[in-house]
Amino acid sequence: MKLPVSWIKEYAPVSASAREIADALINAGLEVEGIETVGHGVIGQLVVGKVLDIEVLTEFKKPIRWCQVDVGTQVRGIICGASNFAIGDFVVVAQPGVVLPGDFTITSRETYGHVSDGMICSEREMGLGDDHAGIMVLDHVNIGDNANELLGIGEQVLDIAVTPDRGYALSVRGVAREVATAFGVDFIDPAEALDPALGAPSEIALPRECAIDDFDGAKLLTLRTIVGFDPTAPTPRFMSSRLQACGMRSISLAVDVTNYVMLETGQPTHAFDLKKVQGPIRVSRARDGDTLETLDHVIRELSESDVVIADDSGPIGLAGTMGGFATEIDDTTVDIALEAAFFPADVIARNSRRHKLSSEASRRFERGVDRVLAPTASARACALLIQHGGGTYLGMTAVEAPMSETLIDFPLDLSERTAGMPIDGETVRQKLTDIGAVHEEITPNLVRVTVPSWRPDITQSADLVEEVVRLVGYEKLPSTLPGGLKSSGLTHSQRLRRRVGSFLAARGLTETLCYPFIGESDYSALRLPESDPRRLSPRLANPLSDEAAYMRTTLLPGLLLAASRNVGRGETDLALFEVGSVFLGNVQAIGVDPGVQGRPPSDIWEAMQSALPLQPHHLASVLCGASENMGVWGKPRPFDWTDALGFVEAIALELGVRLKVTAGHDPVFHPGRCAEFFLAGSDQPMGHAGELHPQVALNWNLPSRACAVEIDLDMLIGATPNAVAAPEFSTAPVAKEDLAFVVPEGVAASQLEDVIRRAGGERLESVRLFDVYSGGQIPEGQKSLAYALRLRDAASTLSAEQIAATRSSVIAAVEAELGGSLR
Amino acid sequence: MSAPNKQYDPKQVSDLSAEAIDAMVSAALAAIESADTLDQWKEVRLEHSGDRSPIALANREIGALPPAAKVEVGKRVGQARGAIKAALDQRELILIEHRDNEVLLAEKVDVTVPVDRSLKGARHPLTTLMERLSDVFVAMGYEIAEGPELELEWANFDALNFPKDHPARMMQDTFFVESPDSGALLRTHTSPIQVRAMLERELPIYVVAPGRVYRTDELDATHTPVFHQIEGLAVDKGLTMADLRGTLNHLAHVMFGQEIDIRWRPSYFPFTEPSAEVDLRCFVCLGDAESDLLDQCRACGGEGWIEWGGCGMVNPRVLVAVGIDPEVYSGFAFGMGIERTLMFRSGVKDMRDMVEGDVRFTRAFGLDS
């Protein structure tokens, strides 16, 4: 909200600068986002001139006017390109020597065949607004008037962001109170300083009646009636320039007055054209099927949950939010009904939210206005209307529900106990007085505080503590540390997730944090069939785009997108990884609202938890291009399926987990180059690695042979030992044996290795595949696998007989179990 | 072959006179001296000290001598063999040194060629920064708490004293998740982890919760719908605002240095009361009102301060909602944006750099931020 400093100073008489006032407000908790100057960049004095004559020059591409303008001291000839003014109009003239915003110095200069001796100004040229439709034409001014004063040029304006709890600060009244408190001067309450005062009502006719049908919708409704108002009366200049400084346009006197009073007091009011209103004005609920065209010309479908202002014809306004078009004040309005009410914050918040309609009024009501201010503010508004627009005041009708004051029993030592610094009782009482809170002593350490009507945000002792401590000053808080800490450090899972990340980064992979939003098209691009469980992902109700409306069940689309972006930018050798949550399955019905009045029972808490999808941490990687840099070692080796599988095995090895690998059948991957991983001794799948299906690589514009990995990292970490058992090993000499077997093509290397291990028994320390060969002398349908075996006894040197025995039992087992033979 | 002849052999083939032995030694020494390479040296050794060398043959004859001559000739031949061996050893050392000086030098490489064969990897700086911030607290005695990103609306709002229909709830720009009774959303802040910690842990509680959060902002240079926060929560008997201030001062000093200037402003969060916004002195213009920098400073918008995070004393209503007696316990909570913190620390100018996954950005950070 923007407020001119001069307006604030009217009610908080301080001599401080705008900057000093802004700093004081910031310390008090009002966020001053900036200080603006009206007409920033205008140097020198602008004057009001009267247009005496206009000659239109037609020989140019666009119509140019050669004007004679009387500025009091002389008549100036001025060239002007705009045409929205006429002879006799009053305009703002920048005379030679004046500087306009943008460092534009006005000079006498020859142009379009004349010497233009100044400039006729538009709003935008003076830095007053964005309206450059034409020249600013003024009413009710005189030749030679100081236009800077008229337009408020040089006025400083504070731009204040108001947090949702401080509705009172959406007004001059609220801000001035904080300024007065901060500078220790007396606050003049605009709600009490009525100038001009509204006289006694005339008895020539009765004011219009009003009613509240639904006291949940409104607690207080007032209606004041004015007849014989002059709809052509202009808005006084001080008012329109202040409205403009606050970022509002001047519209008509009646509308401007309601806005002015709202800015000053914080109380929204609404003026109806009385002749358009049928019968009493009431607050009621809309009926399903009702419609209302609001002032913004939108026709709104109403329902029973809407609180409306209605007359005998039905709804004529959306309560506290926006008036109706049919009863709008216009340039023929002579009889006015001015409505001012107190609507509870949640009522207006719902009205506003349901119709996606936020107005100056609704913003104030939903943050809480002063519940007793309506009659005062409407009196102020009526007085201004009559002062500037004439008319006869017929009086006020009102309906009111009983409203109770908020009382808080407040221990005087609570502030210092909460703050952790001494704040004596006397200071606490002073600060309560400063915010306008009446308080009476109950015991020496306890006061009963009556919360001011304009502070609906204060409902408990903690709220009063904040008031006291902020007014004492947060900068006075000392710095201490709590003493009762105890920590077991990182959990096993937290520590290992970090280790995995560091391990992969050290192996040359780059961590990428991808958006977890995916779309149907990602599923298709991954070649997932309709039945694939990865298509069961939670859907957002309000996604940023329909192409990314689902939460990911797999990390791959995000990584593939990041990879493709990198490739597109020329980074073609890539190894990306991500550790992040996936979201498996839909949200279930929760069915209970445990409320906030106490801890939810554990069964209800469990039920609430189980409504959420599982969100395990996955680890995924995408690899493409060269697996190493080029250099003196020769041509770089491209990433291939062994790298993808190798990363998974390396991580498992580092974490001390044994895996089982089988040929995988995931549609994302190359059908012949995909591995599926299981924890050793388990049938629960942990993930896949391999070469991407060429179509998937192509769908993300990645080079063919790109590879990928995705595993359930929580499952892997869950299988890690808590403490590693130290190995026992023999220092006896090792015996090395190389054996090559010819086996049928269908035998997997892992099968053969298992057989060798079992047959090798305890003496077989390790076995490692070092060659795979087919063709040549190897019969069709067979292949040769060569293994290096290391044999070692626990205690002594193996004899030639022992080595031969192990060797023949391995050969025998391979023959018996796999039909293989020694090559 | 050439096993020593231990049998009696009356036929003497070598001259074992002193002159003859001396001549063998002289010839050997001359040959050794003339060996210029290790290969030549090996030939010389074979010729003058090998099994078929004159001195070895002479040695073989000793056994055939009459006992009276054995001692004297044995001694003579032994000395001769010793002299030859010593000369060979000495020459070998010289030739090895020569090889090291000449030959190995000829094998020298250019050690300035690029040797970075492996691709350079990196952690994401947001991850390492979260770890780093967490570690400051772990060292102080906090534990790290976690919670789901797809969260219960109750934990994200209701339990944190965001009344239904309250503007504060509306201001959060929430992603809601389709569900049978719409009680689920993407958490808008890490604060629901506070709620979970208070429901699931024993008092006293000292936890930090780094994590990913969501708001419905379109991605641009200063906004992203997916970002990261770190949240802190302490619930114990007698905690004060001064304790909170000390804790955040410590964090700021660790992250930004002892000189950093910190400001608290009263603010509003539904789940804390009293509440404060924590600002850091602008790193760019230093808030110097005398300097021209301040007005034009894009880092702070001419304010001289940069918003870092929010904090406050846990609202008693929040304690009630999780079953903690606010008459006995008090708590403080704080939170700050990780992206903002990284922007200050590392001068990241565009939010998109942190989310697009361009490896040129991430690799620059290596294993730490």
Ligand SMILES: [Zn+2]
């Ligand atoms: Zn700055």
